[in-house]
Amino acid sequence: MLDVRSLEKAYGSKQAVRGISFAVEKGTVLGFLGPNGAGKSTTMRMIAGVLEPDVGDVLIDGKSIISDRRAAQAALGYLPEGAPLYNDMTPPEFLAFLASARQIPKAQRKDAIERTIADARISGVLGQRIGALSKGYRRRVGLAGAILHDPPVLVLDEPTDGLDPNQKRAVRALIARMAPTKAIVISTHTLTEVPAMCHRAVLVDRGRIVADDTPEGLARRSDEGTLESAFARLTDQVEEETL
């Protein structure tokens, strides 16, 4: 479903991503973990076709983001970091804009928007401008935008960042409901939600993959047997190596 092939990206002289490859099949939720500045968001931007990789390619549903960008982007739902939204629109206006931009046939637009509003649980705020919404609702509106066209591949950059525990649970439940039919990549800082949400965890540090395992397998790599200590050990270790 999603095939990421040796991506590389430099900003000026700073190498942000140095050869990241992984593949995600339908039914898998992949947790994309790593410290700040490890290259998570840069990688996700390249998958979404927002940023052009210096080297490498991404295949989404078999279509290349380099040579067939629009077809690849049509098969992808993307939630950018911080869930940027148009503050002057209401959620239904925003979804209608995306439906039109994604060229969902007119006859199906109403159904798609209604289904998404129900899935993302935003029916209580339909009349409000997005700029007036709470952080939790903003995030859910962003998620609604990502799943509107029912894409086979979802890339969500920190979908639960800044949410309260109830909102986090609601987002996790939504992801769990979609998981069986989609390939999903999620980046997160909250390690405790990884075992509950992800089938697989890819840990990146300084633009490289340092571990690719199940959350349980990753946790076993540390003496204490927790994800947190494994995270600290694997990302610290690399730091020592480069010193």
Add this chain to the structure above:
Amino acid sequence: MTGAIRQQMSGFTATYRRELNAYFATPMAYVFLAVFLLALGLFTWEAARFFDSGVADLQPFFAWHPWLYMVFLPALAMRLWADERAAGTDELLLSLPLGLPGLVLGKLCAAWTVAGTGLLLTLPMWLSVNYLGSPDNAAIALTYFVSFLMAGAYLSIGAAVSALTGSQVTAFVISVVIAFVFTAAGWPLVLSTVQTLFGTGFADLIARFSFITQFESAQRGVLELRVVAYFLGFTATFAFLNCLWASRRRLG
């Protein structure tokens, strides 16, 4: 071929509608229209002495168009791309399966529509001169048309520069400076200076590329295709630059 163009232009309708709604969802369009009309009225009556000319035509009114456009239209266009960049929504936009030309023209045409609305709201002026005398209505209609085209040229400068920066204020200031160069190139003061410095030939060349020179030839009431082609070509050039500058975001 047509398929490729349709793909590039996908997103035009969605973008156009979104941007037009954004202008009217906030006080922006209303404030723009009110202040623009107020300024145009003030300049026409007070500065150009509309009634004292004793001639029933709109010459004193049209003469101010380039100067007011130079300041007001970059203000209308400055948010088009800079705002997306500041809010981070450009990332959302670039992740959609759309062609950049459709986005660029959708945004430009939305601003153009607001400017056109401002122009439409000056129609009472036209009615007034018909009440006062018998003006050359064909010439006035033609001048309105060319003024609308000229508005597009000014907006295309503002929109393209807006894609260069995340700050609306920076976009506005740079756009006004560029717009001033293209406007004032036909100003007698500038022209005579250029003439003394570089000779008549060069001054003629400069004058030919000035908005004022092009616009004045329309006011004579003769439809010159050259003028239409000039403003459309100018707008297309800056829309192309706009595409280039907006696509730089993909390079990181």
